[in-house]
Structures are given as C-alpha cells and as structure tokens.
Amino acid sequence: xxxxxxxxxxxxxxxxxxxxxxxxxxxxxxxxxxxxxxxxxxxxxxxxxxxxxxxxxxxxxxxxxxxxxxxxxxxxxxxxxxxxxxxxxxxxxxxxxxxxxxxxxxxxxxxxxxxxxxxxxxxxxxxxxxxxxxxxxxxxxxxxxxxxxxxxxxxxxxxxxxxxxxxxxxxxxxxxxxxxxxxxxxxxxxxxxxxxxxxxxxxxxxxxxxxxxxxxxxxxxxxxxxxxxxxxxxxxxxxxxxxxxxxxxxxxxxxxxxxxxxxxxxxxxxxxxxxxxxxxxxxxxxxxxxxxxxxxxxxxxxxxxxxxxxxxxxxxxxxxxxxxxxxxxxxxxxxxxxxxxxxxxxxxxxxxxxxxx
Amino acid sequence: xxxxxxxxxxxxxxxxxxxxxxxxxxxxxxxxxxxxxxxxxxxxxxxxxxxxxxxxxxxxxxxxxxxxxxxxxxxxxxxxxxxxxxxxxxxxxxxxxxxxxxxxxxxxxxxxxxxxxxxxxxxxxxxxxxxxxxxxxxxxxxxxxxxxxxxxxxxxxxxxxxxxxxxxxxxxxxxxxxxxxxxxxxxxxxxxxxxxxxxxxxxxxxxxxxxxxxxxxxxxxxxxxxxxxxxxxxxxxxxxxxxxxxxxxxxxxxxxxxxxxxxxxxxxxxxxxxxxxxxxxxxxxxxxxxxxxxxxxxxxxxxxxxxxxxxxxxxxxxxxxxxxxxxxxxxxxxxxxxxxxxxxxxxxxxxxxxxxx
Numbered sequence: 269x270x271x272x273x274x275x276x277x278x279x280x281x282x283x284x285x286x287x288x289x290x291x292x293x294x295x296x297x298x299x300x301x302x303x304x305x306x307x308x309x310x311x312x313x314x315x316x317x318x319x320x321x322x323x324x325x326x327x328x329x330x331x332x333x334x335x336x337x338x339x340x341x342x343x344x345x346x347x348x349x350x351x352x353x354x355x356x357x358x359x360x361x362x363x364x365x366x367x368x369x370x371x372x373x374x375x376x377x378x379x380x381x382x383x384x385x386x387x388x389x390x391x392x393x394x395x396x397x398x399x400x401x402x403x404x405x406x407x408x409x410x411x412x413x414x415x416x417x418x419x420x421x422x423x424x425x426x427x428x429x430x431x432x433x434x435x436x437x438x439x440x441x442x443x444x445x446x447x448x449x450x451x452x453x454x455x456x457x458x459x460x461x462x463x464x465x466x467x468x469x470x471x472x473x474x475x476x477x478x479x480x481x482x483x484x485x486x487x488x489x490x491x492x493x494x495x496x497x498x499x500x501x502x503x504x505x506x507x508x509x510x511x512x513x514x515x516x517x518x519x520x521x522x523x524x525x526x527x528x529x530x531x532x533x534x535x536x537x538x539x540x541x542x543x544x545x546x547x548x549x550x551x552x553x554x555x556x557x558x559x560x561x562x563x564x565x566x567x568x569x570x571x572x573x574x575x576x577x578x579x580x581x582x583x584x585x586x587x588x589x590x591x592x593x594x595x596x597x598x599x600x601x602x603x604x605x606x607x608x609x610x611x612x613x614x615x616x617x618x619x620x621x622x623x624x625x
Numbered sequence: 626x627x628x629x630x631x632x633x634x635x636x637x638x639x640x641x642x643x644x645x646x647x648x649x650x651x652x653x654x655x656x657x658x659x660x661x662x663x664x665x666x667x668x669x670x671x672x673x674x675x676x677x678x679x680x681x682x683x684x685x686x687x688x689x690x691x692x693x694x695x696x697x698x699x700x701x702x703x704x705x706x707x708x709x710x711x712x713x714x715x716x717x718x719x720x721x722x723x724x725x726x727x728x729x730x731x732x733x734x735x736x737x738x739x740x741x742x743x744x745x746x747x748x749x750x751x752x753x754x755x756x757x758x759x760x761x762x763x764x765x766x767x768x769x770x771x772x773x774x775x776x777x778x779x780x781x782x783x784x785x786x787x788x789x790x791x792x793x794x795x796x797x798x799x800x801x802x803x804x805x806x807x808x809x810x811x812x813x814x815x816x817x818x819x820x821x822x823x824x825x826x827x828x829x830x831x832x833x834x835x836x837x838x839x840x841x842x843x844x845x846x847x848x849x850x851x852x853x854x855x856x857x858x859x860x861x862x863x864x865x866x867x868x869x870x871x872x873x874x875x876x877x878x879x880x881x882x883x884x885x886x887x888x889x890x891x892x893x894x895x896x897x898x899x900x901x902x903x904x905x906x907x908x909x910x911x912x913x914x915x916x917x918x919x920x921x922x923x924x925x926x927x928x929x930x931x932x933x934x935x936x937x938x939x940x941x942x943x944x945x946x947x948x949x950x951x952x953x954x955x956x957x958x959x960x961x962x963x964x965x966x967x968x969x970x971x972x973x974x975x976x977x978x979x980x981x982x
C-alpha cells in the first residue's frame with residue numbers, strides 16, 4: 269500500500285518514474301546492463317541526456333540561448349557557484365527565508381550583498397513587495413518557493429539585471445517565463461526525481477563577466493562546454509528526471525499539472541480556512557504556496573497537535589509535521605502527489621474537527 | 626542475459642546491489658514509499674547512513690579519528706575541495722596521469738604545487754619511485770590507480786606530511802593501511818555504487834589549518850559536523866553503496882575480494898603475456914593495475930583491432946575499447962566483475978590467436 273506522502277523533499281514521485289527506474293536498475297533497455305552500470309559516454313546514455321534536456325526545454329518553454337545542466341552537489345552548492353560565476357562587486361537578494369539567507373551568506377564571501385527586502389521580522393509569513401533592485405548590482409536573487417513557511421513568489425519579476433532564482437521546490441509546478449531569468453537552479457528532489465542531481469538553466473550571455481579564477485568544477489562554462497559530461501554526472505538521477513518529464517508530458521504538460529496543483533492547494537486551503545481547529549500562518553493570502561501548505565492549530569487547540577498527527581498516521585498519511593521553526597503542520601503537495609491524498613487529509617481534518625470542535 | 630561488463634566506470638555492480646536497489650525503488654523496507662521518496666532526516670534514512678559508515682569502517686579497517694562523508698559532485702570536485710581545505714602555501718603531487726594532472730591544475734589556484742615526480746614523458750606507463758616529498762608541504766597527493774594507463778600504486782606510502790589519495794578506482798579492492806593517509810576520496814561509480822556520490826575519508830585533525838574563507842558546501846567541517854546531512858545527500862547512491870558493502874562482507878570482506886581480484890588480473894595478464902597477438906603497455910610489471918588491465922595488439926597485428934572487438938561483442942563482452950590516449954584495449958576488472966567474465970575474454974583472445982597468429 270502506497271502511503272499518502274506529504275514529505276517536503278525528498279518527496280513523492282510519480283509511480284511511472286518509480287516503475288521505469290526500478291526496471292532500468294535491473295536492466296536498461298534490454299542492454300544486459302543496469303542504468304547504474306552503463307558508461308556516461310555511451311550512445312545510450314547520451315541519448316538519455318539529450319532527451320532529458322529536450323523535454324525540459326519543451327515543457328518549460330526554455331528559449332534558445334539558455335543551457336540546461338545537470339550537476340551534483342545540490343542547490344546548496346549553487347549558493348556559492350552563483351556568486352563565484354556572477355558576482356563582480358555587488359549582488360542583490362530578496363530574503364524570504366532560511367534558504368535565501370543561506371544563499372546570501374555564501375555570496376558575502378565574494379562581494380557586497382544588498383538585501384533589498386526581508387520578511388524575517390515576521391517569521392517570513394509573506395513575500396516582500398514594492399522593493400527596489402539597485403541598478404548597479406550584478407544580479408538579483410530570489411527563492412521562488414519557501415518550503416518551511418509555505419510562501420511562494422508566483423510572478424516572474426521584471427528587473428533590469430540578471431534575475432537568479434532558486435526554484436528547487438516549485439520548478440515545473442506552473443508556467444514560468446524563463447526569458448525573464450538569467451539563471452534558474454534547484455535540487456531535483458521535490459518535483460523532478462531523486463536527491464543528488466541539481467538542474468541549472470542558465471542564459472549563456474550572462475557568463476564570463478567575472479575576472480576571478482574559478483575552480484573548473486564550479487565554473488558553469490566547464491559544464492556548458494562539456495554538456496554536463498565534464499566528469500561523470502549523476503546518471504541515475506538524470507534518468508529518473510527523464511521519466512518524470514515524460515509523465516508530466518503524458519498528463520498534458522505544464523498547464524495541466526498547474527491546474528491540478530491549484531486544485532489540490534485550493535482543496536486544502538479551503539478546509540484550513542473553514543475548519544475551526546486550524547489556521548494558515550501565511551499572513552498574505554496571495555503569497556500562499558501551492559507546493560507547501562502550512563497550517564497550525566488555533567491557540568485553544570494547541571495541545572491537540574500530537575493527537576491529530578496520530579489520527580493522520582492511521583489514514584496512511586506521512587510527512588505532515590511542520591518544520592520546527594514554524595511548528596504545526598506542512599502538507600507538501602508537489603506535482604506527483606495525487607489529489608486523492610489531499611482528499612484523505614481533508615477528510616481527517618474534518619473527522620478531527622467533528623470530535624474536538 | 627547479463628553482459629560481460631568491462632566498463633571503466635560507471636561499471637559492473639554486484640547483482641545483489643541491483644536487486645536490492647530495484648526493490649527499494651519500488652518500496653523501501655515495506656514503508657509504502659520508495660527509497661527515492663523518504664526524507665533524508667527520517668529515522669529510516671539515518672539508519673541507512675549509519676550502517677553504511679559502520680560497514681565502510683569495518684571493511685576498510687578505518688581507525689578512530691577519521692570521518693566518513695558521502696558528498697555530491699564527483700572526485701573532480703574533490704580536486705578543488707582538497708586544496709581549498711588543506712593548502713596553505715605549498716602542496717606536493719605525484720603525476721601519474723590525466724587525473725593527477727587535473728588535480729594539480731586545481732591546486733594551483735590555491736598555492737604553490739610541487740610535482741615530485743612524473744611519468745608523463747613515457748605516457749604514464751609506470752609509477753615513479755624514489756622521489757622525495759619536501760618536508761614543508763601541506764600535503765602530498767597521489768592517485769592510487771590510473772584507469773587510463775592501467776597502472777596502480779599498490780603500497781601505502783609513508784610520508785611525513787598528510788597523504789591525500791584519489792582512490793576512485795581501487796577503493797575496497799585490496800587492504801589499505803588507512804592510518805597512513807590524511808584523506809582518501811573517490812567517486813563511487815567503480816567499486817561501490819552508482820555515479821553521483823563521492824566518499825571522503827578524512828582524518829579530523831588535519832583540518833582547520835588554512836585561514837582562507839571556505840564556501841560552506843566546500844568545507845569538510847560542514848559535512849563532518851552535520852554527518853553528511855548539511856543538505857540533502859545523494860540518498861539513493863548511499864543506499865546502493867550499503868548494498869555493495871553488504872555484498873563484500875557476505876563474500877568474506879576485503880581479503881577475500883583482494884584474492885579474487887588478484888586471480889582475475891593474473892588470468893588476464895598471463896594470457897596477454899602468453900598470447901602472440903597482444904602485449905601490455907605498462908612498462909614496469911609491478912605497477913600493473915589489478916583493476917584496469919590495459920593491453921594493445923603487437924605492431925604486426927595492429928590492423929586486427931576492430932576485428933577482435935567485433936569478436937568479443939559476439940561473446941557478450943562490452944567496454945574493452947582502450948582510452949583514446951592509449952589505444953588498444955582496457956578490461957576493467959572491478960570487484961563486482963565475475964571471474965567467469967574474465968574467462969570468456971581470455972577464451973576470446975585464445976580463439977582469435979588461433980585464427981590469426
């Protein structure tokens with residue numbers, strides 16, 4: 269029996285991805301070898317890589333002039349690779365949470381960092397707006413979705429400097445105007461595949477403008493020139509991403525998945541708003557994430573948190589305990605989470621309210 | 626039908642590893658979730674990580690005072706992480722091939738690099754000996770096995786500075802006196818598991834001696850303090866490594882695998898030396914690798930190379946084309962390669978000699 273998996277990441281993947289990757293671990297494509305055993309320089313693997321890139325480009329409508337890379341090290345490594353490659357003197361960051369703060373910390377090793385706005389004082393319960401990005405910065409960095417706080421920057425900002433986005437937790441969950449970005453990166457382990465592979469979508473002409481020497485593996489140009497094959501890439505992860513991209517295409521592409529994500533999130537937020545036991549801590553409704561739905565118990569019911577968690581366990585629900593810095597609950601509703609899982613959670617919330625409210 | 630897989634890496638894995646990982650991709654441990662879907666902060670995954678480290682320590686006899694890390698980015702990322710963390714002023718390197726050269730190139734970004742010896746002028750056909758490591762260097766770096774040239778440094782050197790080894794292609798193939806090393810690193814994709822995970826075994830007290838600021842993800846101390854869980858690690862790769870370690874233990878541990886590796890290599894080298902068509906380009910017999918057996922056709926038979934490759938294909942043999950910088954053939958005989966595969970290759974060499982010599 270599959271669990272109702274609301275994990276924040278690594279998280280639920282399409283059954284198609286699991287079935288195809290399990291099959292390929294035993295035998296890839298009738299080759300007499302596992303996907304774990306084939307050379308990354310073989311024609312077979314080159315075809316996997318080419319198809320993954322082509323499908324990513326097609327689904328996200330990535331314009332020409334951008335490179336698509338698959339690297340190791342996680343989004344956390346990108347926190348230093350971005351300034352290594354792009355920060356000459358000054359960079360601007362929007363502080364929307366822990367991940368944005370971690371990215372800023374790394375950038376400070378390379379130059380001046382301007383925090384254009386922050387919602388830290390309010391425990392990151394909204395996305396700051398009406399800020400000004402200085403015109404003399406080398407880039408402006410945003411985190412599009414904040415897993416811990418359940419907030420999401422849902423618009424593609426228009427700025428006059430390269431826009432860099434950590435989209436680890438909402439990539440391919442909704443249409444994005446990639447042409448507005450200079451660089452988009454993220455770990456695969458939410459909407460794409462297993463942990464251990466990081467995608468980078470980079471506009472080629474924003475590179476080559478810093479003068480510092482960059483270690484070969486940390487230089488985006490190394491990976492562009494070698495098509496992610498400078499060294500052995502995380503091949504299994506790339507293969508798994510390909511399966512997920514095929515699945516997204518099979519169900520109708522990005523607009524279809526976006527519609528499903530909106531429906532799932534709406535179901536859950538409506539219940540949170542309606543249910544007397546719960547409330548959503550995100551203070552500005554339009555900033556509510558469609559990927560991570562955070563909710564807490566109303567003050568008078570606080571002591572029932574564990575009891576509710578126990579009830580959800582009996583329904584096969586896992587991963588809804590909130591991050592310790594926010595408390596309460598977090599239901600991550602990534603692409604692969606079935607609507608049926610949300611319905612089970614909503615039913616549990618209603619059942620608990622009947623007992624307690 | 627499984628191929629006789631002589632790939633240089635990614636390469637053959639134990640069938641046990643493939644079966645266990647395929648099963649866990651569909652369902653991990655009866656959890657109702659895939660190994661790709663469980664949280665890296667769950668008790669289940671923490672148990673996987675702890676068992677992997679404990680078994681690595683047991684099999685390789687790693688002394689106390691060393692940390693075992695599993696990171697992303699490949700051994701190529703270690704080429705810059707090593708000097709980032711260890712190089713204050715000067716480091717010494719032994720140049721035994723392309724990988725050693727690449728490691729040296731990165732180190733030069735951080736300080737002075739002394740090449741203590743090199744076999745480059747002879748196309749790396751032997752391991753230099755009788756060199757002196759300067760006493761004032763911060764560390765001495767060696768590549769224990771050179772996949773491209775089929776040479777191997779089989780002894781654990783005694784030096785008065787921290788000894789750093791890239792052991793990507795011979796880790797766990799033979800006993801190593803880890804206490805002689807300050808740091809051992811390598812990609813998993815030869816003897817341990819899939820590409821995308823890198824092991825680092827580091828003696829804790831060699832760290833903390835450089836003054837430069839180190840980006841968080843490139844600082845070994847970050848990963849030691851967080852037990853490889855600072856960010857989401859390549860969890861699937863770690864799980865696969867655990868299966869391989871269990872397999873090594875099940876067949877008798879490092880001494881048993883070493884004996885098997887010696888037997889496989891001996892079978893092949895004996896045939897190369899005996900067969901009138903072939904010769905081994907490694908110029909010093911004691912430097913012949915037991916992991917990558919390189920051989921070329923004798924001058925008068927050079928034009929038969931492709932014909933021999935075609936013959937081996939009919940026997941289910943893959944991956945024996947030599948690296949373009951050496952030519953000829955390379956049979957990688959990593960831990961998981963069955964002796965039966967070597968016997969099939971030897972038989973093909975004999976059959977071809979009967980036809981042609």
